[in-house]
Amino acid sequence: MTAPRKTPRQQRSRETVAAILEAAAQLFQRHGYTATTTNKIAERAGVSIGSLYQYFPNKEALLAALAQEHLETATASLIQAFARAAEQHPPLHTLVRDLTQFVAALHTERPALHRLLFDQAPRTPELVTRFREAEQQIAAALADELRRLGVGGPDPEMSALLAVQGVEAQIHGAALDPPPGRTMADCLGAIAGLWTRALAEPG
Amino acid sequence: MTAPRKTPRQQRSRETVAAILEAAAQLFQRHGYTATTTNKIAERAGVSIGSLYQYFPNKEALLAALAQEHLETATASLIQAFARAAEQHPPLHTLVRDLTQFVAALHTERPALHRLLFDQAPRTPELVTRFREAEQQIAAALADELRRLGVGGPDPEMSALLAVQGVEAQIHGAALDPPPGRTMADCLGAIAGLWTRALAEPG
DNA sequence: ACCGAAAATTGAGGATAGCTCGCATTATGG
DNA sequence: CCATAATGCGAGCTATCCTCAATTTTCGGT
Numbered sequence: 001m002t003a004p005r006k007t008p009r010q011q012r013s014r015e016t017v018a019a020i021l022e023a024a025a026q027l028f029q030r031h032g033y034t035a036t037t038t039n040k041i042a043e044r045a046g047v048s049i050g051s052l053y054q055y056f057p058n059k060e061a062l063l064a065a066l067a068q069e070h071l072e073t074a075t076a077s078l079i080q081a082f083a084r085a086a087e088q089h090p091p092l093h094t095l096v097r098d099l100t101q102f103v104a105a106l107h108t109e110r111p112a113l114h115r116l117l118f119d120q121a122p123r124t125p126e127l128v129t130r131f132r133e134a135e136q137q138i139a140a141a142l143a144d145e146l147r148r149l150g151v152g153g154p155d156p157e158m159s160a161l162l163a164v165q166g167v168e169a170q171i172h173g174a175a176l177d178p179p180p181g182r183t184m185a186d187c188l189g190a191i192a193g194l195w196t197r198a199l200a201e202p203g
Numbered sequence: 204m205t206a207p208r209k210t211p212r213q214q215r216s217r218e219t220v221a222a223i224l225e226a227a228a229q230l231f232q233r234h235g236y237t238a239t240t241t242n243k244i245a246e247r248a249g250v251s252i253g254s255l256y257q258y259f260p261n262k263e264a265l266l267a268a269l270a271q272e273h274l275e276t277a278t279a280s281l282i283q284a285f286a287r288a289a290e291q292h293p294p295l296h297t298l299v300r301d302l303t304q305f306v307a308a309l310h311t312e313r314p315a316l317h318r319l320l321f322d323q324a325p326r327t328p329e330l331v332t333r334f335r336e337a338e339q340q341i342a343a344a345l346a347d348e349l350r351r352l353g354v355g356g357p358d359p360e361m362s363a364l365l366a367v368q369g370v371e372a373q374i375h376g377a378a379l380d381p382p383p384g385r386t387m388a389d390c391l392g393a394i395a396g397l398w399t400r401a402l403a404e405p406g
Numbered sequence: 407a408c409c410g411a412a413a414a415t416t417g418a419g420g421a422t423a424g425c426t427c428g429c430a431t432t433a434t435g436g
Numbered sequence: 437c438c439a440t441a442a443t444g445c446g447a448g449c450t451a452t453c454c455t456c457a458a459t460t461t462t463c464g465g466t
Contacts, residue, residue: 006442010433013443037423048445053425119331123322132380158393161382162373169372170365177335179364190361198401209413213462216414240452251416256454 002064002126005057017055019045021069024062029112033063033120060124067117067127070110075134078102079141086145093196095145100192103167104184107175118172139164146199153201163195205267205329208260220258222248224272227265232315236266236323263327270320270330273313278337281305282344289348296399298348303395306370307387310378321375342367349402356404366398 008014023045027036038059042049056062085098107114121127143160146152152159174187182190211217226248230239241262245252259265288301310317324330346363349355355362377390385393 008443010442012433016443038425039423049425050427050445051443054443057425059424119326128322128379132376135376153393153396155385155389155393158382158385158390159397161376162394162397165372165376166369169368173335173338173364173368176331179361182358182361186358187361190356190358191365193356193404194362194365194401197404198397201396201400211414213413215462219414241454242452252454253416253456254414257414260454262453 002057002061002124005053005061006055008055013055016045016047016051019047020052020055021062021065025066025113028063028066028116028120033116038062063117063121064124064126064130066113067121068130070113070117071130071134074106075137078106078138082138082141086141089148092149092151092200093192095149096196096199097192099142099163100167100171100188100195103171104175104188107171111175119176135164135168136161147203150203151201152199152203154203156203159199163199167191167195205260205264205327208256208264209258211258216258219248219250219254222250223255223258224265224268228269228316231266231269231319231323236319241265266320266324267327267329267333269316270324271333273316273320274333274337277309278340281309281341285341285344289344292351295352295354295403296395298352299399299402300395302345302366303370303374303391303398306374307378307391310374314378322379338367338371339364350406353406354404355402355406357406359406362402366402370394370398 008017020041023041024036027041027044038052039049041062042052045052056065081102082099085102086095090098117127139157139161142163143152143157146156146160170187170191174184174191178184178187211220223244226244227239230244230247241255242252244265245255248255259268284305285302289298293301320330342360342364345366346355346360349359349363373390373394377387377394381387381390
């Protein structure tokens with residue numbers, strides 16, 4: 001159960017919730033999930049521990065709320081950037097290069113939060129579901145472009161989803177520990193090259 | 204700290220450690236990591252809680268030991284299967300198809316343990332490192348074959364690593380929730396097709 | 407066979423962290 | 437202005453991880 005226990009109705013309580021989430025984000029990022037106690041979060045937020053549990057049923061729900069927020073903004077910004085890039089009807093290799101760079105940007109912009117959610121957090125079914133939904137949204141946007149270009153093989157939706165999943169994993173790996181002797185740019189270039197070839201098959 | 208606290212020297216203690224790990228595996232898989240208490244593990248193993256902490260410094264170390272065991276056997280069996288498949292010097296598309304099926308087998312053979320390690324366990328730096336090492340071993344084996352076939356672009360090691368990371372993520376996704384209207388076999392076919400094209404570029 | 411040392415086992419309990427619950431305080435709206 | 441709802445509070449309950457001093461078992465040398 002990670003759903004909010006009670007929705008704040010007054011301005012005062014909305015500020016309380018915001019303060020709690022802000023404090024949770026800071027402490028989780030600085031000390032990790034398990035090392036952060038809910039009492040410390042409440043203390044830093046300037047509220048009592050009772051208030052915290054008024055709005056969040058358990059510690060995990062704090063993480064779920066942060067994850068949802070991050071996934072929503074990240075997905076939205078990525079889809080927006082992708083849509084802007086697609087406006088000019090670029091060729092496949094440009095589209096793929098842009099996509100990889102947008103995904104890479106997610107890892108460099110808020111690296112601490114990103115790594116918190118992907119490397120430290122216990123992966124609850126709810127978190128996994130949210131993540132899958134984000135993947136599918138991005139894949140849908142990519143699939144549209146593949147269809148427009150007449151590529152992506154007989155099943156562009158499937159190809160798009162596999163591309164999103166693959167690019168995510170590859171860039172995460174490159175950001176975590178890039179192969180010796182290769183820069184991040186090398187990795188991005190290789191990833192873009194691979195996927196341009198992989199997706200080039202006519203529909 | 205997940206390193207063993209003390210290495211068992213007598214037969215008796217080796218059996219104790221084995222019983223603890225067996226109990227931990229069962230309970231973790233049945234009830235999840237956090238819901239399993241160390242006292243329950245000791246109880247099911249038929250030893251006292253003190254004995255458990257004689258050999259494992261903390262709860263996390265139990266998971267790390269299970270993870271190391273699973274990763275080692277999985278990596279070894281995958282590399283062995285891959286080597287056997289490569290003996291007959293097959294073409295690229297056969298090699299890629301075999302690789303995807305071997306990886307898929309890891310997800311179907313011991314699904315509970317696999318999902319435990321990938322979806323529930325808190326990802327400690329040590330676990331992440333072990334996982335990276337396994338990836339690199341498999342990638343090295345694949346890179347050899349790419350070189351033999353004269354494919355994989357200018358940097359076959361990089362291509363191989365990206366392929367291993369990508370295939371792992373895609374098959375994990377397909378096993379977790381396959382796209383609507385597609386069977387697992389559809390997914391495997393699509394994955395193999397994509398990577399055959401991606402890796403086909405001459406060196 | 408015997409003995410001292412090392413290895414192994416034990417389980418009550420300390421320390422700590424997640425979470426509850428009854429009460430106090432503040433806001434709302436009629 | 438007051439009844440009601442919303443919000444805030446924090447001591448303390450409960451459960452879990454882990455320690456430690458005492459006990460039992462095994463081993464190696466004589």
